[in-house]
Amino acid sequence: MSLRGVACIAGAYEHPTRKAENKSTAQLHAEVAIGALRDAGLTRADVDGYFCAGDAPGMGPLSMADYLGLNRLRHVDSTDIGGSSYLLHVAHAAEAIALGRCDVALITLAGRPRSEGVATGTAPRAGSPAQPDVQFEYPYGAAVANLYAMCAMRHRHEFGTTAEQLAWIKVAASHHAQHNEHAMLRKVVTVEEVVNSPLVADPLHRLDCCVISDGGGALVVTRPEIARGLKRPVVTLRGAGEAVKHQMGGQLDLTYTGARFSGARAFEEAGVTPADIKYASIYDSFTITVLLQLEDLGFCEKGQGGRFVADGNLISGVGRLPFNTDGGGLCNNHPANRGGMTKVIEAVRQLRGEAHPAVQVPNCDLALAHGTGGTIGTRHGSATLVLERE
């Protein structure tokens, strides 16, 4: 059974806040839930499926259903694969809808790491001693930034990828963010500014990293018959794939990500190729994240990512593959340190023709959204969606 055409994204909402000092995480979940339902023209009374991940406080769907007042739930799913969870949730919602387990699925994400002062990228996290990897990683100061940096270092070694090439990814994101009034970093930056920013973890500079922000987002997924009756452009799921990649008992290879597998599955189900994609949302925790995923999704050959992203190739209206036209995690926001939700939301905007006019891709009828969760330097989840406008 294929997921092609079985479900649509009828509602999408991104919280405008980037610093929510006086709001709770649960409150942010509720605000984005209402926002996405209102966008779809639906209400909480219509919701019979609910999806959330590790950012949801308490016992996931139990605490949130209680807080949100969701009284008609007959399907819940709190699968957590980090920042890519919400792309996976779209696919799992489509599965549930296809099987008749629910009709209107709500997916929420929210968090406030900025207000909580979390040193997200550079502070090693102790985790739980029951997590089998912690005792073999925490003593070594493994943090998010240096784990991704080790991937960049290896890529540079094997393929000659330069700091300037990586910098082009940030430059492209900044060109888009200048048009987003909510973006944290709206200033257009140059390659020189990126490579001259302080090193955080060799070879990644400060401007190779994403922002730390509060906020959130939500999606409403429903069956096509319902979506067509709503007063919004119809965005349909055409293909989906997911994968998990890890250290493989010591046989790890940091030159590729799970996108190699999740992307291939999504493209096969959709019956399209990377050349058909008009717009791509690509997870951008760091510039190297984008580069690896572009290769693994098949937008260019392995090792050619540096050449592919250079010279503005990712800038809307300039290059061949417009990406992250909201400014992405690199410039706009990275709510709850989980960027997958906003990847889907901007893809929906593009397919509806509702992106900022300065970055809207003309006749954008086929888009890809891809997420990576966890860290590619150890273990991560990958989820890919191919979406089309009906």
Place this chain on the structure above:
Amino acid sequence: MSETPVRVPPSPVPDPSTLGFWQAAREGKLLLGRNLETGRLHYPPRPVCPFDDVGEVEYVPSSGRGTIYTFSVMRAKTPYAIAYVELEEGPRVMTNIVDCDLEALRIGQAVRLVFVDSEGGQPVPMFTPA
């Protein structure tokens, strides 16, 4: 040459299945998991082989020789080098490179096993240029 400042690592918290691994570290040995049936080595070692459903796992010491597969020097705080070292037996292991010139590290560099005492005294396996 800028010597690595002394970074005292936080102590690992063993679980019932890794007590032997950390005891061996106190004796100066880095243990790998080895499948008695297939001979395949894995790291970090665990009682159930990650590769094959058959075969008990025994623990065997590494030679302690390897090369740097990749590394990164954290600059946001007191600099230190995290790395994956490829052991000559095959597995790639997360570690730190210590007692070295951080600016001279390179992929492919030969390294050898050393042990560094953690906050609680438990020695932790690390590597230094050979």
